[in-house]
Amino acid sequence: MWIKAGILSVVIVASVATPLAIRQRAQAEWREKEALWQQQAGQLEAAFTENRRLSALAAQAKSLSSIADGRRRELLRLRGELGQLRQTVSEMDRLRAMNRQLLAAASGSPAQPGAPSPPEGQTIQAYWSKAQLAAAGYADAESALKTALWAMSRGDPDALAMSVTPQAKAQLEHQDWQSHKTPAEELADRGQWLADSLSPASGFSVVGQKLTAQDRAILDVRFEGEGKTRKFELKEVGGEWRLNAMGLAGGTDDDLSNAVWP
Numbered sequence: 001m002w003i004k005a006g007i008l009s010v011v012i013v014a015s016v017a018t019p020l021a022i023r024q025r026a027q028a029e030w031r032e033k034e035a036l037w038q039q040q041a042g043q044l045e046a047a048f049t050e051n052r053r054l055s056a057l058a059a060q061a062k063s064l065s066s067i068a069d070g071r072r073r074e075l076l077r078l079r080g081e082l083g084q085l086r087q088t089v090s091e092m093d094r095l096r097a098m099n100r101q102l103l104a105a106a107s108g109s110p111a112q113p114g115a116p117s118p119p120e121g122q123t124i125q126a127y128w129s130k131a132q133l134a135a136a137g138y139a140d141a142e143s144a145l146k147t148a149l150w151a152m153s154r155g156d157p158d159a160l161a162m163s164v165t166p167q168a169k170a171q172l173e174h175q176d177w178q179s180h181k182t183p184a185e186e187l188a189d190r191g192q193w194l195a196d197s198l199s200p201a202s203g204f205s206v207v208g209q210k211l212t213a214q215d216r217a218i219l220d221v222r223f224e225g226e227g228k229t230r231k232f233e234l235k236e237v238g239g240e241w242r243l244n245a246m247g248l249a250g251g252t253d254d255d256l257s258n259a260v261w262p
Helices: 002-107 141-154 157-163 166-173 183-198 253-258
Strands: 126-129 203-213 216-224 228-237 240-246
Touching (some): 141 203, 141 216, 141 240, 157 166, 166 183
Antiparallel strands (some): 126 203, 203 216, 228 240
8 A cells, every 4th residue: 555655656756857958948948039139139139130230331422422423424515615615725826827918918918017028938927026926925825925935035045935735845944954054054054045036036927827726826926127937836834825845947837846945
């Protein structure tokens, strides 16, 4: 009987302990799953946060790119308009020169009062005596030439430096590369040499001009009193015209590459 009672007690204990063990195991598994879910939820939230950050960066980059594209289009438009304006100015210069030629040819008289009679086959488009030379600005090739001749005739190094292209100025400042003079001294010497070279001429007649490029013009200038014609090359620099070279007396356009000046 005692044996039966012991067996019964064991059975009762086992029947009570088994559900308890199952419950504890289930609770442990639940806690593990809950911890895993929380970890995954944290990772998902971090991923969402990173996605929002990247989306914001992408939107910002797109906005900046759109602004840059707009500014680039505006810059291209302005450049196109500037090119058209320069072309219009060049065409106006060409038409003015042509109009002077036609007027002179129709009247059969010199293009300007006081201008000498041109040689046969030539038409004086502009004439300046030495006294008429002045700082005429740099709006067009003809005005820039008059300004440069004025600076050259005066032997003024500062005015000469202003009236020529940067390339010509650099050459003037280093004309005698074997000497030990400063650029300012070289420019002053060259200015005096130019003044002396222009002294035989009583005036200057423009007897031909042409645009060889949108920013390059060649003017044929007759040195009155000397009876010689030289070609002057002028270039547009920063929207203004400057003298770049003076050719040999009687030279051709190609001779400007071996110009006597600068």
